[in-house]
Amino acid sequence: MQSLSAPAHRQNVPWQGLLLAVSILTFWNSLTTAKVTIVSVPPEVTPGENVTLVVQNLPRNVIGYTWYKGYGPARKQKIAYYDTNRKVMTPGPAFTGRETVYPNGSMLFQKVTVEYTGNYTVFVIKRRLRYEVAIGQLHVYWKPVSKPSIRVTDNT
16 A cells, blocks of 8 residues: 555656755754853853853753863863762862852852953863863953042031
């Protein structure tokens, strides 16, 4: 018994196989093109506030995250490593005690100072020791100071 959805003569529609291949490739590319990114929440922060660097577009099979201050894996700039299997954060040399890495890879900074301004790198470590890298920026802005005013209390 033939399927009712299949044409009786495949010779008349040679594009059908091509259409299926294109559909599969389009679907596959849409799954694999999302890059890991870092977003600051809130986007603007002033000294003394808390801010989270949120990791977006995470791949599957993540086994850990390593965060660095600046660009790339300089050992002395390592803030922390988070092991997703053991659910444990291990501080690095650049850890100040104000950072917390969460199971979703995001990192919270508590009571930031202007010195926290800069680039941050996260290595998303996957099974078979493959990884993806994202670099994000954190901007800590000074609060604007109001204009000074002078008030005269004695006219003499």
